[in-house]
Amino acid sequence: MKKQILTLISLLFFLFSYSQNSINVGGQMNIFSPPSITVYIGDTVIWNNTGGFHNVNATLATYPNNPEGFGNSGGSFLWTFQWVFTIPGVYNYQCDTHIGMGMTGVVIVIFPPGCTDLLACNYDSLATIDDSSCVYIAIAPYYEDFGNGILPAGICGWSQWETQGDGWRFDSVPGYAAMHNGRITGTYAWIDFSGTDVDVVLELEDIDVSNLSSPTLLFDFYSYLDTFNGPINILNVETWDGISWVNQYTYQVNISGWHTYNLDLSNATYSANIVKIRFRGESGGSGSDYFNDLLLDYVKIGNTGCTDPLACNYDYLATMDDSSCNFYFTILYDTVIVNNSYNWHNTILSVSGDYIDTLVNSVGCDSIVNLNLTVTNITGVLDIANKSTLVKITDMLGQKTPYRKNIPLFYIYDDGTVEKKIIIE
Numbered sequence: 001m002k003k004q005i006l007t008l009i010s011l012l013f014f015l016f017s018y019s020q021n022s023i024n025v026g027g028q029m030n031i032f033s034p035p036s037i038t039v040y041i042g043d044t045v046i047w048n049n050t051g052g053f054h055n056v057n058a059t060l061a062t063y064p065n066n067p068e069g070f071g072n073s074g075g076s077f078l079w080t081f082q083w084v085f086t087i088p089g090v091y092n093y094q095c096d097t098h099i100g101m102g103m104t105g106v107v108i109v110i111f112p113p114g115c116t117d118l119l120a121c122n123y124d125s126l127a128t129i130d131d132s133s134c135v136y137i138a139i140a141p142y143y144e145d146f147g148n149g150i151l152p153a154g155i156c157g158w159s160q161w162e163t164q165g166d167g168w169r170f171d172s173v174p175g176y177a178a179m180h181n182g183r184i185t186g187t188y189a190w191i192d193f194s195g196t197d198v199d200v201v202l203e204l205e206d207i208d209v210s211n212l213s214s215p216t217l218l219f220d221f222y223s224y225l226d227t228f229n230g231p232i233n234i235l236n237v238e239t240w241d242g243i244s245w246v247n248q249y250t251y252q253v254n255i256s257g258w259h260t261y262n263l264d265l266s267n268a269t270y271s272a273n274i275v276k277i278r279f280r281g282e283s284g285g286s287g288s289d290y291f292n293d294l295l296l297d298y299v300k301i302g303n304t305g306c307t308d309p310l311a312c313n314y315d316y317l318a319t320m321d322d323s324s325c326n327f328y329f330t331i332l333y334d335t336v337i338v339n340n341s342y343n344w345h346n347t348i349l350s351v352s353g354d355y356i357d358t359l360v361n362s363v364g365c366d367s368i369v370n371l372n373l374t375v376t377n378i379t380g381v382l383d384i385a386n387k388s389t390l391v392k393i394t395d396m397l398g399q400k401t402p403y404r405k406n407i408p409l410f411y412i413y414d415d416g417t418v419e420k421k422i423i424i425e
Contacts, residue, residue: 021037021039021043021044021045021046022045022046022047022048023037023045023046023047023048023105024047024048024050025047025048025049025050025052025054025056025095026049026050026051026052026054026095027050027051027052028051030052030054030095030098030101030103031103032047032093032095032103032104032105035104035105035106036105036106036107036108037105037106037107037108038107038108038109038110039085039107039108039109039110040109040110040111040112041085041086041087041088041109041110041111041112042084042085042086042112043084043085043109044082044083044084044085045082045083045085045107046080046081046082047072047080047081047082048078048079048080049074049075049077049078049079049080050078051078052076053074053075053076053097054074054095054097054098054103055071055072055073055074055075055095055096055097056070056071056072056074056081056093056095057071057093057094057095057096058070058071058091058092058093058094058107059071062094063091063092063093065090065092066089066090066091066092067087067088067089067090067091067109068087070083070091071093074095074096074097085107085109087109088109088110088111089108089109090106090107090108090109091106091107091108091109092104092105092106093105093106093107110128110129111126111127111128112127113127113128113129113130113131114126114127114129114130114131114133115127115130115131115133115134115135116128116129116130116134117130117134119136120134120135120136121135121136121137121155121156121157121205121206122134122135122156135155135156136155137155137156137205137206137207137208137274138154138155138156138205138206138207138208139207139208139210139211140207140208140209140211140212140215140301140302140319141211141212141300141301141302141303141319141320142207142299142300142301142302143298143299143300143301143302144204144298144299144300145187145297145298146170146186146187146188146189146296146297147186147187148170148186149170149171149186149187150170150171151168151170154204154205155205156205156206157205158202158203158204158205159201159203160201160202160203161199161201162197162198162199162200162201163198163199163200164196164197164198164199165191165192165193165194165195165196165197165198165200165283166191166192166193166194166197167191167192167200168189168190168191168200168201168202168281169189169190169191169192170186170188170189170190171185171186172185173185174190174192174293174295175192175290175291175293176225176226176228176290176291176292176293177224177225177226177227177228177291177292178190178222178224178292178293178294178295181222181224181257181258181295182257182258183258183295183297187297188220188222188295188296188297189202189295189296189297190293190294190295190296191233191281191293191294192290192293193233193281193283193289193290193291193292193293193294194289194290195283195287195288195289195290196283196285196286196287196289197233197281197282197283197289198282198283199280199282200280200281200282201278201279201280201281202278202279202280202281202296203276203277203278203279204276204277204278204299206274206275206276207274207275207276207277207301208273208274209265209269209273209274209275209301210272210273212301212302212303212319213303213317214264214266214303214304214317215264215265215266215268215269215275215301215302215303216262216263216264216265216301216302216303216304216320217237217262217263217265217277217299217300217301218260218261218262218298218299218300218301218302218304218320218322219260219261219296219297219298219299219300220258220259220260220261220296220297220298221235221251221253221258221259221260221261221294221295221296221297222257222258222259222294222295222296222297223235223251223252223253223254223255223292223294223295224254224255224256224257224292225254225291225292226256228291228292229288229291230284230286230288230289230290230291230292231283231284231285231286231288231289231291231292232252232253232254232284232292233252233281233282233283233284233289233292233293233294234250234251234252234281234282234283234284235250235251235252235279235280235281235282235294235296236249236250236251236279236280236281236282237249237250237251237263237277237278237279237280238277238278238279238280239265239268239270239275239276239277239278240270240275240276240277240278241268241270242270242271245278246268248263248268249261249263252284254292258295258297260298262304262322265277265301275301277301279296281294300320302318302319302320303315303317303318303319303320304318304320304321304322305317305318305320305321305322305324306318306321306322306324306325306326307319307320307321307325308321308325310327311325311326311327312326312327312365313325313326313365326365327365332367332368332369332370333370333372333421334369334370334371334372334421335371335372335374335411335419335421336371336372336373336374337373337374337376337417338373338374338375338376339375339376340375341375342373342375344357344371344373345357345359345369349371349373349375350375351373351375352373352374352375353373354370354371354372354373355370355371355373356368356369356370356371357369357371389413389414390411390412390413390414391412391413391414392412393409393410393411393412394409394410394412395407395408395409395410398410408420408421409421
């Protein structure tokens with residue numbers, strides 16, 4: 001049993017001696033093995049004496065150019081010495097007993113590898129070796145629904161802080177009227193006002209809007225006092241211009257329910273089409289500001305427009321629908337009788353027949369216009385004096401009816417002419 005224990009101890013000592021940052025001292029030869037080692041700041045180097053009378057001397061008295069000094073007194077027993085390196089540089093050391101035999105060593109301490117790309121959001125100014133860990137900022141279109149009940153991580157991370165007050169929350173239930181906002185707890189962000197709050201900031205990660213033709217910020221906002229008597233608290237939306245924060249809009253509203261707001265970001269970028277946005281809440285100025293907790297949801301950055309391809313004003317570049325979709329098209333019918341010719345949409349018509357044209361109406365949709373034209377005077381003289389007068393309008397059953405849209409009707413004139421028309425809108 002004792003032999004097995006000694007064998008196990010010897011094996012562990014052997015493995016320990018050859019760990020990543022271990023240096024063997026002495027043994028069959030008076031050397032440090034390996035004689036040179038490179039480690040990162042914060043690493044620990046361990047010297048293990050494997051036989052002979054040795055020590056480690058890296059003192060500043062012996063090596064004044066070392067970033068700092070260290071060492072031990074050593075001995076002939078199987079000792080272990082370790083040192084944690086916190087300063088980068090080159091550390092020379094020796095065995096005092098065998099320096100004449102060249103028993104020296106070197107520890108080179110460098111910064112650990114990291115992201116060396118200045119454009120990455122995790123750029124490490126201390127890293128000298130790139131480790132392929134670079135993470136680049138989010139690219140619009142961008143969307144955050146606060147569905148995790150915590151501060152959004154995003155790609156490069158959101159942040160929050162406050163000068164005074166309880167700050168932004170992402171779970172639990174707001175108070176008073178905001179308690180009944182209609183959305184599930186943990187699916188929106190909100191400020192828990194607690195009496196004259198100051199600079200309650202929620203800052204988004206940087207976002208690249210290069211892909212957007214008309215970058216726009218959309219968000220849902222809830223601010224409602226109901227019957228509670230208190231101040232109306234303030235939400236400022238601000239962007240960074242590279243030097244300071246610029247207020248884009250201040251919201252101080254008391255409206256029931258959630259409402260969607262949008263802000264044009266076309267002139268709010270900095271540093272090559274990057275936007276930095278923050279929401280900053282402020283107390284309405286009273287110690288009872290807790291009656292008006294402010295809620296935020298569905299933060300989006302993209303192109304706004306009509307996203308329905310069936311709408312006549314469909315915008316293929318839009319990534320966020322702005323409720324502008326229009327499906328209103330018109331079909332118009334007209335019957336004209338002239339003696340000579342007729343100017344119809346800048347086209348002179350002189351032959352009887354049915355004509356059709358497509359125009360654009362006031363809301364940007366197609367307006368299809370139909371014309372039934374009768375030309376009666378081949379001499380070219382237009383007889384305006386004989387223009388007929390409408391007597392009455394009847395429906396399909398012959399009953400008199402007022403003018404109505406979207407229904408076929410008969411128009412009866414004093415000269416006996418009858419027209420069948422339908423005006424569709």
